[in-house]
Amino acid sequence: MTPVLETRALETTTPVLELDDVALSYRGSAAPVVRDVSLTVRAGHSLALVGESGAGKTTLLRLLLGLARPTAGTVRFDGEPLALRDREQMRRFRRGVQCVFQDPYSSLDPRRRVGAIVAEPLRSLGIADRRTAAPKVAEALERVGLPADAARRYPHEFSGGQRQRIAIARATVCEPRVLLADEPVSALDVTTRVKIVDLLAELKQERGLTLVMVSHDLSVVASLCERTAVLERGGVVEQGDTARVLGDPAHPYTRRLVDSVPRLPG
Template sequence: MTPVLELTGVAARYRGARTDVVSGISLAVRPGESLALVGESGAGKTTLLRLLLGLARPTAGEVRFDGAPLAPRDREQMRRFRRGVQCVFQDPYSSLDPRRRVGAIVAEPLRSLGLDSRAGAAPKVAAALEGVGLPADAAERYPHEFSGGQRQRIAIARATVCDPRVLLADEPVSALDVTTRVKVVELLAELKRERGLTLVMVSHDLSVVASLCERTAVLEHGRIVEQGTTAQVLGAPGHPYTRRLLDSVPRLP
């Protein structure tokens, strides 16, 4: 099966930096699977997510979408890519424009991709909000009227309104309290199951990874040191760094 997203020998360096942020990265994401990227802060997880989103370009290697090299100047390919790959960001407070009503926020992918007019988008927005457990009249309200968990549901509705194939999530529950985290993780699992979504998630929370992701890749200093099934990586880690990550997880006495 052709991976929907693939990194082959990828390295990336930010402008002005002397060293690569990530290097030697080879990673394949197959349709319908869920993959977690884990590691300490500064390990390169978010940089990998930016590469997979097409927001950063590699300084070496290749990013592929449906088996073809991702070409930012290929407008037709990028239009398919933008519709097929959407993102949920970490902070539900800063990722939603406070000046716009929720309906306009959720409809933004439909308008920017030319999929629907403002009037035509309304039923899809209502369905997307219902799909994340929010009432249709939420479309007429502003983000500040909602709790953090509800705002993240709005962000998920925005990411799924155009029926993407891949959802990339950057620490989607880290800004939420424990009870709300559980509910949002359950929502992501339900959306993945019902829609056949492919999920790539950056997370520090190994309990979230264990409950949501089938595969895990562990990053240390910009390199993948271990990858495999989540049960294998977290249950019987083969690399000392992975064992240190697991040992650092707080446990009740």
């Protein structure tokens, strides 16, 4: 087998991110926040983490981002255990895995112009300097539907939906392989929410992004994610193809989640 074919075979068989029997307990806590969680994120695919508040979704996202260290089990990146003290691995990881946070109002520094905010990953990862970052920033802004002159303005000059587009531009400017999204549309009105969901779907298809998303909104999950994992009290109670999990749930907790979605009277 040629090296190219070997690489393609590796990409096909090796998950880009993986949790293997992961648990996390905070100091002084009587019970773990998450326990015995195993999840696989394959390149080019999408996974939703759903459940009630306090189920452990955001904690799992922090583990996948390398922002927290599990007290048991292993987090893997490209098949290798994620070592937070390995600078070379973490540089590759930070370039390959980026995040969009829930609140576009608090995730953008109001004192900096949009161009500097979007360029920050390029500079911190050593991809570009101030001069060479400018065209990459303009391209990223255009990709999310914002004009290039947005780079000269401040976050407060934009609407909530536009700010979330800025956050997505910042997360995708360094061409990551994986985008982790923590409730990316929950702070937006319904019309804007639809537009941001459409943008994420477009980026996923055109850029080949792998998407992991935390969401309470099952309609967003059904639109964007091929697989869904349902969490209850820190553990995964059900996971599989989204159409099956949401359309014909096997676990009582999943059925309660699905039944709790408001429906228009017939």
